[in-house]
Amino acid sequence: MIQVGALKPAQADLVQALYDQNPDYFLRISGRPAQPGSALENLTVFPPGLSHSPVLLGAFEGGRLVGVLIAGLGFPSEEFAHVALTLVDGQARGRGVGRALHDAYLGAVRQHPHISTLRLGIVAPNAEVAEPFWRALGYTPSGEVKDFSQGDVVSTVEVFTRPAS
Numbered sequence: 001m002i003q004v005g006a007l008k009p010a011q012a013d014l015v016q017a018l019y020d021q022n023p024d025y026f027l028r029i030s031g032r033p034a035q036p037g038s039a040l041e042n043l044t045v046f047p048p049g050l051s052h053s054p055v056l057l058g059a060f061e062g063g064r065l066v067g068v069l070i071a072g073l074g075f076p077s078e079e080f081a082h083v084a085l086t087l088v089d090g091q092a093r094g095r096g097v098g099r100a101l102h103d104a105y106l107g108a109v110r111q112h113p114h115i116s117t118l119r120l121g122i123v124a125p126n127a128e129v130a131e132p133f134w135r136a137l138g139y140t141p142s143g144e145v146k147d148f149s150q151g152d153v154v155s156t157v158e159v160f161t162r163p164a165s
Contacts, residue, residue: 025126043056078115081115082120
């Protein structure tokens with residue numbers, strides 16, 4: 001059974017272990033595995049101007065962390081919530097972990113009635129893996145495409161959106 005709950009920076013070691021056991025995502029978006037300390041940074045460093053506490057969610061199965069979702073509420077402006085990262089363990093994919101994380105995220109968003117639009121960015125080298133999942137949850141391309149550069153990867157990121165309700 002999948003249980004989703006809030007993550008805290010003190011659990012960064014669990015998140016880092018998930019990153020280390022699933023290097024494929026990081027290889028696609030940066031050309032290298034997650035760096036030591038990446039999880040702690042993801043759980044503690046947020047964009048300037050973030051108007052609400054971030055959403056930090058973990059999915060556990062049998063006591064083991066099998067997925068994370070990190071999002072900002074009120075970013076890039078008050079009417080948006082933005083998913084910064086969603087990662088599901090490769091062995092747990094296709095079993096509802098991502099959907100369970102997203103459902104919990106929607107619960108957090110509903111506490112902020114001024115948020116009308118959910119958004120996220122899909123980096124081009126990750127699109128084949130990520131896009132079908134996000135489309136199944138109702139996200140569609142917004143038409144916004146930005147340059148993207150991280151590590152050894154120079155590419156683009158396409159912004160997807162859906163209504164919050």
